Amino acid sequence: MAVTYFFDDGPFTYLSPVSEMSGLPVATQVTADDYLAYAKSDLAGDGNQGPINALGNAKRSLHLMIDTLLQNYGMLAQNTKLRFPEKLGLLDDVGLISFNVFRKLNLERNLAEHEYTVPSRGQVEDFVDVCHLLRLAIERLGESVLFRAAAGLRQSQEHVLLALEPAQGLLNIYELRNPRFDKSRVFGEPVDYVSTRLDQGERYPNATVSAAPVRGLALAHSNRAEWAPLLTTLISSQQSGDRQATVVHDGVATVWVARHFATNEMAGTEIVRLLGLEKGSMGTGGVVQNEDAPTDLRPHERT
Helix, strand or coil, X not given: CCCCEEXXXXXXXXXXXXXXECCCCCCCCCCHHHHHHHHHHHHCCXXXXXXXXXXXXXXXXXXXXXXXXXXXXXXXXXXXXXXXXXXXXXXXXXXXXXXXXXXXXXXXXXXXXXXXXXXXXXXXXXXXXXXXXXXXXXXXHCCCEEEEEEEEECCCCCEEEEEEECCCCEEXXXXXXXXXXXXXXXXXXXXXXXXXXXXXXXXXXXXXXXXXXXXXXXXXXXXXHXXXXXXXXXXXXXXXXXEEEEEEECCEEEEEECCXXXXXXXXXXHHHHHCXXXXXXXXXXXXXXXXXXXXXXXXXXXX
């Protein structure tokens, strides 16, 4: 099924996914799951050795999980020598994991405080539990990573192919030549966009892709202001779960992505009024849901 996401702000006007893959694991002799299992086994022992070893193994598991998530989205290869807080900052920059989560849990402080002392068994058990929950979250985030997508660049009005190269830590941009445009109406305006086609089991953009990239971005910490907005939108298009079909044009369902924001009932009611959505209702998490919008999503597959 050919799917296209449209955006009313940000670096892209639209994204048409071409290929998705599961994340690439970091090649190590001992996995994050192994370290976490060692930590749980260490906690079963008596005396000081148990919590000390458990904390060390849990820390190794946490750091390897973060490296794995960075590699899944191409952010490890150029940043292997970063300190742990800086790696967390990259994940925060692109909206994968909020740095505030780690601040609230005081994970780094706890690790530093207990480097040469005996941590309490209860504190280490809590830390191991947190690592287990993070493992589940990171596993989900790596299940489907968008590697290729046709895109409309808002500023230059170009139509390009974005290609994420995780092993090299690159985001390459290819020119789409002689594109075959599809048309729709999005946010009340007509729009031309490049969709995709299925050919012998492989999906391709409806255009000729340049043989070499016209631009390549190294996903390094030093230039994150340049690439983070692009990667953030790629990620958000895959992670967002609140969508509504607002228009069907030529057999294609246009999908709008809901925006989340912190609010309360009074402020939310005022926002609804200002947006002219009095008939709508405030959904969970402060999402404005327009009850008049059709919700039956049956997009037509284009081949």
